[in-house]
Amino acid sequence: MVWLRRATATDQAAIVALIRAARLNPFNLNWRRFIVADDGGRVVGAGQVKPHGDGARELASIAVAPDRQRQGIGGAIVATIIALEPPPLYLYCAEYNESYYLRFGFRTLAPAEMPRSLRRIHLFANLLFGAHNAVTGQHRRLVVMGRGLPGA
Numbered sequence: 655m656v657w658l659r660r661a662t663a664t665d666q667a668a669i670v671a672l673i674r675a676a677r678l679n680p681f682n683l684n685w686r687r688f689i690v691a692d693d694g695g696r697v698v699g700a701g702q703v704k705p706h707g708d709g710a711r712e713l714a715s716i717a718v719a720p721d722r723q724r725q726g727i728g729g730a731i732v733a734t735i736i737a738l739e740p741p742p743l744y745l746y747c748a749e750y751n752e753s754y755y756l757r758f759g760f761r762t763l764a765p766a767e768m769p770r771s772l773r774r775i776h777l778f779a780n781l782l783f784g785a786h787n788a789v790t791g792q793h794r795r796l797v798v799m800g801r802g803l804p805g806a
């Protein structure tokens with residue numbers, strides 16, 4: 655049976671392995687901020703909230719082991735973090751993941767609506783993607799999404 659719990663220090667290596675396998679940002683993976691999905695002692699999913707210097711909090715590092723995807727684990731992690739965290743909550747993701755987060759009430763933000771910290775990441779990442787797209791012919795883009803924004 656899979657259950658969600660707060661991570662402990664002994665989960666650190668499993669968290670890092672999950673995030674690396676999912677090819678997500680491998681920095682700032684402190685177990686203290688993570689919720690993990692535990693299946694009989696095996697960490698099969700993870701997610702965290704990262705605080706930024708300007709006070710923005712970012713839902714990040716959502717990953718589920720490839721052999722356990724599409725079983726509701728990722729959704730349970732996102733829903734649990736939303737329930738635990740006061741709004742607003744932000745995230746950034748590749749454009750192809752945008753529709754995954756719409757179902758949890760996140761919406762894509764215009765730059766003017768983004769907190770300063772995430773606006774900077776958005777600008778920088780999309781400059782890099784622009785160069786990458788020019789070379790490869792791909793159309794990759796990073797989007798910033800938010801939920802429970804003041805006045806929304």
Ligand SMILES: CC(C)(COP(=O)(O)OP(=O)(O)OC[C@H]1O[C@@H](n2cnc3c(N)ncnc32)[C@H](O)[C@@H]1OP(=O)(O)O)[C@@H](O)C(=O)NCCC(=O)NCCS
Binds near residue numbers: 715726727752
């Ligand atoms: C994205 C991810 C966390 C979803 O976890 P999961 O446990 O498979 O998700 P759930 O079982 O809760 O939900 C599955 C549903 O999400 C949909 N889904 C999965 N990935 C999706 C994506 N990238 N975009 C849109 N929908 C997606 C599935 O089609 C499925 O839809 P359905 O219920 O209508 O059939 C998982 O696929 C993963 O770890 N991916 C690699 C890492 C990653 O991209 N993380 C997101 C970083 S922003």
